[in-house]
Amino acid sequence: MIIDANNLILGRICTYAAKQALLGNTVDIINCEKAIITGKRTSIFEHYDTRRERGYIYKGPHFSRMPDRLVKRTVRGMLPYKQERGKEALKKVKCYLGVPKEFEGKKFEVLKAAHMSKMTSVKYIKIGELAQHLGK
16 A cells, blocks of 8 residues: 655554554555644644653664654554564555655555645644754
8 A cells, every 4th residue: 555645644644554554554655755744833843852852862762854764753653563563564664755666657545534634723844844954
């Protein structure tokens, strides 16, 4: 199954992907940098900054600044990744920046329940903007 994350809400994509992976399906998420996080821009940046600054530089926890890895990390948070079935499910989830050549011309799934038109507020940022902020 190939999910196009363009203008889809991150949490809703990740819960769907986690459930499908636990059922044994392989899930490919493309256009990860175009997924959105709802909320105020400053509060989202503060949240990720505090998560990144927590801990010790040599020991962790380590957070990636790449949009596709941020999405995979979010999916991991929705899986029992310390158990064997969670580890196997996480291996079935792949995240990509843009559309890779092997997926060109194939049919993508767009989750209607996760589309940004379902939002009640207008405040959101894209994962690409968050990754740019974290990369400073």
